[in-house]
Amino acid sequence: MFKDKGALLFLLVVSLVLILPPIIHQYPYPNLSDDTPRYLAGIERMIDGGSFYEDFGYQQVFRYTAPAFTGLIIKALHTDPYWTFYIFHYLALIAIAISVWFFCTKAFNKLSGYIGTVVVMLCTPSLMQFFLDGAIFNLINLLIFGLMGILALIYWLKTKRLYYAVVSMLLFFISVVYHSSTGLEIFFGVVAFLILYIIWNVLRKRILFKVMLYLAIFGVVGAILITTLCTESKMLIDLTSTGNTVIWPTSVTMFSFITQKSSILVILLASLALIYTVKQRANISSQEKLGMGILGAIGAVVTATMFLKCGNPDRSAQDLSIILAIIMSGVIGFALYNQRKRFKQKDKAIGVFILIVITLPVLIHYYGYNSAVTKIDQQAIEFVNTLEGDTYSGSTQLEDSIYGLFINKAYVNDGDYIIYRSKPMSGKTNPDHPFTEVYGNVSVEEDYIGLPVIWQRSDRDLKIVIYKGD
16 A cells, blocks of 8 residues: 555655644643543443443434444553543544545545645645544544445446445445444435436446346445434434434525635636546546546535535535545546646646645644643643632533543532633533523623632633632
């Protein structure tokens, strides 16, 4: 896989770029997510012999298989749950980069492998936002299990070897179990592609009956198994009768999608490359056509779920932007690869410079301080841990499950100490976030007038005050 030393060096550099922020900032907490403490609580229950799924709702078995599986590994390794889970995030990010490189190299061409890795990992705002929001399992599902399942399907359609069909089906099924919502988008997109692929080849009389039968069996059997075994599939196609499906009001517009989820510069480059690709379509390999076709079908399914409000449109928009980034990488790679003999060293240097410039908006944000626990949160936690008393409470902006990972006191409504935080700490504590748990009045300093202040710190627009309780 890594006989090419240049490719190995490239992936090492990308990996270093991905893991430097926690090294530079010394994050005590890996991201901005309030799901992490919940996962850790489930993992600790597993280690103690209990059930991971105790408080995870009606879709627990499928929606939370990914963190539960991670918990099994932690239990088998006998390692510290918190730090293992922390390190897992960044190792997974590196594995995703390698998977994107491998897929783009094999499905498109070698140049697309380099371009795709940079565009998907370092130029697509949605991917980094997913990571910082703690959605690492979504990314693993889409960009490891999903991409490798698609690649195996491409190899099957090209070689007609049943081995690849079996591998592809297994990977798609794993993706549905590992993180069901993303896995279902992938699988139904593949089914849509296979239907169109069969129709296209039948009309052109280019497909054998035996192969057509295999394709039909692949799609039908997979669809039956997945829709039968995975309750969340009903949510995706809006057929659930449980009454538990959440229909989110869409906030995604074309403008917000282009400016917030995607890279405008990548879209401009891909648009130019697409014009060239259309003109040179006779030179597109069958493998590249299959890769674009499958990804395009998945993108169409995700777009449908986004605009029909099946599930969370904003989350679907982030999935779609990542899928489109891979497609655009393939288009740009095709155009540049076909023109590679015309490029001089100066042209290549300009190309690398442009690629680096395109990464700057995402990297500037990624290299900022991106942890729910800020420097003054750390100081507040250290101070509270030195105080007498067994309990503490906090303002609506403070996420007690995150603070609870580091504080040696129990969180109660009326604690010995009250921690006021001026800004929301996570999605659950942000009244404007779709997953908020803050309803009604948001805490303000005036709520605590009369209580003695025993500690306070400010950092830019964030202020934390600790009061002595009644």
